[in-house]
Amino acid sequence: MMDDLRDTFFAESEDLLTAMGEGLAAMSDGSAGSETVHAVFRAVHSIKGAAGAFALSDVVAFAHSFETVLDAVRSDRLVPDPDVMRVLQRAGDVLAELLEHAREDRSDPPSALGSVLDALEEITGGQDDATPDDFVFEPLGLGMMAPLALPPAEATGFHLDFRPTGNFYPNGHHHQHLFAALSELGELTVTCSVPDLPPSAETDAEGNQLSWKLELRTDADEVQVRDVFEFVEGLCELELRKVESLDSFDDRPPHDDSTLPEVAMPTLAQAPDPEVLPRPLDVSSAVPTPAAARESAPRPTLRVDLDRVDRLINSVGELIINQAVIAQKVSEAGLPPASSLVAHVEDLSLLAREIQEGVMLIRAQPVKALFQRMARVVREAAEATGKQVELVTEGEETEVDRTVVEGLADPLTHMVRNAIDHGIEPPSERIATGKPACGRITLSASHVSGNVRIVVRDDGAGLNRDRIHATALRKGLVAADAVLTEAEIDNLLFLPGFSTAASITSLSGRGVGMDVARTAITALGGRIGILSTPGEGTTFNIILPLTLAILEGLIVTVAGQPMVVPAASVIETIRPAPRDFIALGHADRVLAVRGDHVPVIDVPSLLGFGPELDPMDAIVVLVRASDDSLAALVMEAISDKRQVVIKSLRSNVGQVAGTSAATILGDGKVALILDPDALTALAARRRAAQHAVQHLASREVRHEHAA
């Protein structure tokens, strides 16, 4: 139970951090109104309160210092000038990091904790209005539930004494939800008390010690007020007193006849829907400040266990396969085209596809949170290098499969750090070349023909091609006599073990290079390309599939077996004339494609399934590997283009040469999904092995001559 609550806490903290990050960003660029400051304050405050419940004292202490500064800003005692904003941004980063550490049960504090705490305290001059203990147990986030309009002056109201008992929270209830519902009835003022707190040693995190005194100005009658507590009867102690005049709010009224004893009732239902919140109106000192964190009212959402979604996705995958089997059987049965069965099967196929698309959307997430993490990376990297860098994001709402979002975090971090470390110039250098002192990194996301495109662009110096070439030569990554195009030099960056940094900095270049980023992106089924203009900057283009569960593929025949080529990497299919194949040396061939020469990969023989195909019978699928190189895959036939459900081979089978995964076709047979990258690598290895054999053979011949 505690673990569930903990998970919920961290999940909600993430949302709060997102809101905080948005708010801080708006404050930094000056587009923020007072509402934004309040929203940021509330987010930090809510995190602090909730963290207190989980005894995360580091988080509570830091959030307290953080919000003290925010409080000064929102009450206009402190002007959020750029210096203050920088500290606040850093504080936001540290808070996020603290929570990350807490989630992973790490005891080491974030490296920047001390310096940021000092900076925060310097701003407030050590002044601290509130004592931390008050804060931890203060009812939080109530601002969001502030009344829509003030009730008429003659309104009556209620005094409520409310104390949740042992099972209130474990049953999934939360006082905030109740208070939200109450504030819909009128204006609510909340005071928290800790009347009978036992010594801390006896305090049980699960057992609640708190009670609240609520004052509700409302026209509603007692029944309406009691209805709010309908679902928590038996889980709390509630005393309710009607008050006839406003003045009596100021005094504690004596117990009167309307005081009702608690009624024990089984609880079945959920807490009131927290999403049904009125829009905030203004700030009052009695009620914690109202929120306007979002421009529009949030749409109701549902948190679902990821396992459930994945099970559903799996079942839908089965459904699609099953539907394909039925469709195939029906078409084989040779029914007349007018047969109603054919029409029904078509309906079924449309419906199945629709369900599949709907289910896939469940896993989709906007890249916003990912981009915000990058904002953190930018600030840290800028601080570490002493450069000025701003981050511009575009297309934050673009939705991508959750796994893709997660898998992108590391490569993006690496690229952003690289861009700041090696791309963006120091301010003096930038000014000298007529650029603004502050460098700019742009992150953008968009949907492009069934794929997602992520672009990381900097306006720095561009790649230093001479140095890259020199480094590659020194490390023996390219032959000394090789003549490389600019694009080929740029792509050297992706070679394993390549690091252009003249000296290894603390920021990037810890022995890992862009090859790690590329590997991570390839593992997600994506590709990465690089474009650089000297003096203007460097752009990384990442193309990713929308989902990892389904793939658009060409169904091909290799050695009599059906196989799949991912459509994303296919450029075109060609039926070449035999003279288009040009032999190179002993065993290599290239294919002439409109003046270009593309290395030929004979797939059946490469996979060990048979001899090389006769060019007369061959068909060629021209593919682009993730390093932008082309390859002409030779095979027997292409039969179809369709969506296939990806089935991993790794878990049950292991690594299978030349493939990335498998799928199940309409007839129930397993078909391998070919991986252009793996095929090119396999072909290169085989070529190297053949050369070695030839070399050996020629040496033997020389030995014989010598003998």
Added chain:
Amino acid sequence: MSTQPDTVNPNDIEFVKLVAGGQDFCIEVARVREIRRWSPVTPLPHAPEWLLGVMNLRGAVVPIFDLAMKLGLGSTAITPRHVVMIVTASDRTVGLLVDAVAEILKASDEAVSNAPPLPGANARLIQGMIALSEEALCILDVDAVAPVLAGAAP
């Protein structure tokens, strides 16, 4: 949570006796999920010869191993009468092609011994022995007879 049904002797272990390459072996019953008739599989590129390929088991892609080949008893000449035992190896599901599945045996835990130190590469494929009144059966180590493929070189 399920509990094991009470048997006469709680220390008895059940085994499935099978025939592969003309010889008898056995596997713990707990490992065996189902037994299917042979059906053609999809071959894998550059796979070891004892890995016949993969098949579709209700949506899961399952590798099928030629058990006789893996045990060094020569490759199985597959006929429609051959069967595939679907077994659990670690957390994986794999299929073992065998000549036949014979019977279910019960053995007390005293009858089960560790594998004798056998010479040769096949020793690690044998997990232990059961001494029965008339014969001794090798207990196959399923994890070892159906290994995960590492990166295959051409």
